[in-house]
Amino acid sequence: MDDLGRQQKAADQTLEPAQQEHPQGKSGWEKFEILSKPIAGLLTALAIALLGYWGQSTVTRIAAMDQNARLYTELLSKREQSESMLRKDMFTVILKDFFKKEFGVADNGSAPFGSELISQKLLKLEMLALNFGDSLSLGPLFLEVSRDIGKARPSADEQMGWRVKKGALIKRLHSLSKRVASAQLASLKPRGKPLYIEIPFKRVQLSEAAEQGFYTWPDDEVEQISAGDLGLAQELRLELSRLTQDGITRILTFQFSNADYRQKTIDVALTVETFRADGNLDSRAAELKFTLDYFNFPLIDNTRLSDNQRFALVLAGFDENTIKVEGVLFPGEFSSQRDKPYLMDAIKALTRGGKLGEP
Amino acid sequence: MVSRVLLLLGCLLLSAGGVCAAEIYGQLWIAPNNNPPIGATVSAGCGGDAQVDQYGRYRITGLASRTSCALTVNYNQRLSNPVNIYTADNRNAANFMLRVSGDRLLLIRR
Numbered sequence: 001m002d003d004l005g006r007q008q009k010a011a012d013q014t015l016e017p018a019q020q021e022h023p024q025g026k027s028g029w030e031k032f033e034i035l036s037k038p039i040a041g042l043l044t045a046l047a048i049a050l051l052g053y054w055g056q057s058t059v060t061r062i063a064a065m066d067q068n069a070r071l072y073t074e075l076l077s078k079r080e081q082s083e084s085m086l087r088k089d090m091f092t093v094i095l096k097d098f099f100k101k102e103f104g105v106a107d108n109g110s111a112p113f114g115s116e117l118i119s120q121k122l123l124k125l126e127m128l129a130l131n132f133g134d135s136l137s138l139g140p141l142f143l144e145v146s147r148d149i150g151k152a153r154p155s156a157d158e159q160m161g162w163r164v165k166k167g168a169l170i171k172r173l174h175s176l177s178k179r180v181a182s183a184q185l186a187s188l189k190p191r192g193k194p195l196y197i198e199i200p201f202k203r204v205q206l207s208e209a210a211e212q213g214f215y216t217w218p219d220d221e222v223e224q225i226s227a228g229d230l231g232l233a234q235e236l237r238l239e240l241s242r243l244t245q246d247g248i249t250r251i252l253t254f255q256f257s258n259a260d261y262r263q264k265t266i267d268v269a270l271t272v273e274t275f276r277a278d279g280n281l282d283s284r285a286a287e288l289k290f291t292l293d294y295f296n297f298p299l300i301d302n303t304r305l306s307d308n309q310r311f312a313l314v315l316a317g318f319d320e321n322t323i324k325v326e327g328v329l330f331p332g333e334f335s336s337q338r339d340k341p342y343l344m345d346a347i348k349a350l351t352r353g354g355k356l357g358e359p
Numbered sequence: 360m361v362s363r364v365l366l367l368l369g370c371l372l373l374s375a376g377g378v379c380a381a382e383i384y385g386q387l388w389i390a391p392n393n394n395p396p397i398g399a400t401v402s403a404g405c406g407g408d409a410q411v412d413q414y415g416r417y418r419i420t421g422l423a424s425r426t427s428c429a430l431t432v433n434y435n436q437r438l439s440n441p442v443n444i445y446t447a448d449n450r451n452a453a454n455f456m457l458r459v460s461g462d463r464l465l466l467i468r469r
Contacts, residue, residue: 235460
């Protein structure tokens with residue numbers, strides 16, 4: 001009996017530590033395992049639900065954005081279309097009116113225009129210039145109206161103050177052309193490199209004399225400033241005439257002559273030299289000769305240079321003392337819509353990996 | 360007859376008023392940094408002068424119309440070369456670049 005009691009006691013002593021370790025029969029890890037299974041399931045379900053919700057809302061948002069963009073594009077294209085139609089109709093009507101045989105003009109066209117007719121023509125030209133001046137070459141129409149004003153004769157009731165009326169018509173024509181040209185120039189100047197030249201009228205005045213005067217820029221301006229300092233003159237000459245656009249440097253020199261005060265025209269001989277990549281001047285300089293008047297519009301009447309660049313010259317002012325000329329060197333993509341780059345220039349721009357006109 | 364004389368007198372008075380209605384305005388920069396030459400004074404030979412503002416702008420008013428005015432600039436105790444500006448309109452713009460060359464101040468039309 002004592003042996004049995006001792007064995008029982010020994011067995012109880014061996015069981016005690018195990019009973020102390022698992023008082024309720026399950027360990028913490030087991031409990032965690034039991035609890036974590038439903039929680040994990042719940043979290044997974046929640047994550048899937050959230051992901052689904054987020055995905056759905058993103059898809060809805062993108063679809064809404066797409067729809068808005070489509071609607072906006074549609075509205076824009078419709079507006080553009082209706083505006084184009086309106087412009088087309090307007091253009092057709094005005095142009096048809098412009099070339100219509102004028103009322104009061106004889107069949108041979110020799111009868112003079114009265115100021116009323118010229119005024120009507122001017123109004124049509126104003127409509128054309130202000131609406132289509134950026135995309136059409138309207139210089140010939142301006143010249144035609146200018147010639148018509150020159151040929152105009154007063155009707156019986158217009159005899160008094162005819163010169164004043166004629167002067168007012170010329171002023172109106174010039175102010176319209178200056179308005180169009182200056183608006184175009186203002187849009188080009190921030191995108192290009194501007195140039196400003198003042199020519200003393202007396203130096204270049206058109207005269208009957210055999211020896212015609214001319215003004216060379218920048219040489220004549222530099223001569224006046226440098227006052228005989230040859231080193232300074234050389235430095236200034238380069239500084240004034242050098243224009244750099246998109247990494248391409250050009251030297252522009254001008255010779256002005258035959259300034260006609262009555263017609264407000266001046267003859268220009270322009271030379272454009274370009275620096276090559278190695279820093280030397282290209283031997284093939286561009287040389288041009290043209291007559292500059294108020295009817296030269298920079299977006300249309302410009303000189304095409306290499307690397308899809310353009311140079312435009314505008315007559316900014318013409319009085320009995322000074323002729324003001326403004327120029328701008330600008331990238332070709334800002335030229336009028338009808339102006340397209342040469343294929344080689346386009347390919348060159350594409351192979352450079354950038355947009356057109358980029359260095 | 361009286362009305363005609365009055366009209367003529369009126370026209371004369373109006374044109375006399377117009378004689379002194381011109382102004383020259385513009386902006387000045389100093390090379391090579393194109394900063395405004397603060398403290399510079401622009402003087403017109405035909406009368407009047409103006410100090411440039413913090414942006415390099417100036418305006419000289421009350422000048423005679425249709426007159427050639429020699430503009431000079433005084434900057435840092437240097438006097439520039441004169442540049443002739445003809446007051447053809449009521450408002451005449453003239454922008455300049457200033458450049459210091461040795462002890463000379465050059466006034467270049469831009």
